[in-house]
Amino acid sequence: MVVDQLRETETDRLFQALADSTRRDIIRRVTGGEYSVSGLAALYAMSFAAVQKHVAVLERASLVTKEKRGREQIVRGNHEGVQEARRLLDEYEQIWRQRADRIARILTEG
Amino acid sequence: MTVISSNKNPEALSLTLVAEFDAGVERVWQLWEDPRQLERWWGPPTYPATFYKHDFVPGGRASYYMTGPEGDKAHGWWEFTSIEPPRKLQFNDGFADNDGNPTGEYGTSHATVTLEPLGERTRMTIQSIFESEEQLEQMIEMGMEEGMKEAIGQIDSILAEHANA
Numbered sequence A: 001m002v003v004d005q006l007r008e009t010e011t012d013r014l015f016q017a018l019a020d021s022t023r024r025d026i027i028r029r030v031t032g033g034e035y036s037v038s039g040l041a042a043l044y045a046m047s048f049a050a051v052q053k054h055v056a057v058l059e060r061a062s063l064v065t066k067e068k069r070g071r072e073q074i075v076r077g078n079h080e081g082v083q084e085a086r087r088l089l090d091e092y093e094q095i096w097r098q099r100a101d102r103i104a105r106i107l108t109e110g
Numbered sequence B: 001m002t003v004i005s006s007n008k009n010p011e012a013l014s015l016t017l018v019a020e021f022d023a024g025v026e027r028v029w030q031l032w033e034d035p036r037q038l039e040r041w042w043g044p045p046t047y048p049a050t051f052y053k054h055d056f057v058p059g060g061r062a063s064y065y066m067t068g069p070e071g072d073k074a075h076g077w078w079e080f081t082s083i084e085p086p087r088k089l090q091f092n093d094g095f096a097d098n099d100g101n102p103t104g105e106y107g108t109s110h111a112t113v114t115l116e117p118l119g120e121r122t123r124m125t126i127q128s129i130f131e132s133e134e135q136l137e138q139m140i141e142m143g144m145e146e147g148m149k150e151a152i153g154q155i156d157s158i159l160a161e162h163a164n165a
Helices: A002-018 A021-032 A037-041 A048-060 A079-108 B025-033 B133-164
Strands: A064-069 A072-077 B002-009 B014-021 B049-054 B061-067 B073-084 B088-096 B109-118 B121-129
Touching: A002 A021, A002 A048, A021 A037, A021 A048, A021 A064, A021 A072, A037 A048, A037 A072, A048 A064, A048 A072, A079 B002, A079 B014, A079 B025, A079 B121, A079 B133, B025 B109, B025 B121, B088 B133, B109 B133
Parallel strands: none
Antiparallel strands: A064 A072, B002 B014, B014 B121, B049 B061, B061 B073, B073 B088, B088 B109, B109 B121
């Protein structure tokens, strides 16, 4: 199905993005605070263009966000994605707490 | 009932919840095995579930819908990937159209239910893993919207009482 293929693509994208040690290192750094692409490029023994490509891969996987500020491109960890997931899981937990309450009530009937 | 712990992993979109009940493992298992008992607790009171198919064998499917206060129906399906009575159950969970056919939309979530005896009591561990935030959001809307409204309505009336006191 088309939808399944799309989802598969997203998952592939995420795992491909995480499958590289430089990219994992970039995520660690930008989760602690923002970096410019040139600031990141100075940290690795590779060209600016190569680092820029790594950032693009991370951005496509929604792991980082990138925005232009003057002549620089600023990279940040995508906290929003994680926070949104946390909020949704909180709500989902409430569903299960309510189910557990109802189960307990049925069980007291003997 | 006691909810002992919950553990959320937003990066992995997973939730693990542990609850203990005053009943033996066999009794708690029935609440999953028997669709008439299952539908008494799966949906919130304002969104009761009706399981019109419950093929409780490995590889079997369940089909259900939840009926909202306006008569609206939200359909879902399960696929039992593993059944080891009375201790462990695993199933995939997704959305269905009005005829009960899986839509494939939003992906599936995967649930693992484990029951452990603790003397006369039972510890139930539920682990849910989701594929996407969109799916989790839908799941919540489907199961919870009305329940949440009710809960919020109660808070409002409590606050109103205090304001008048």
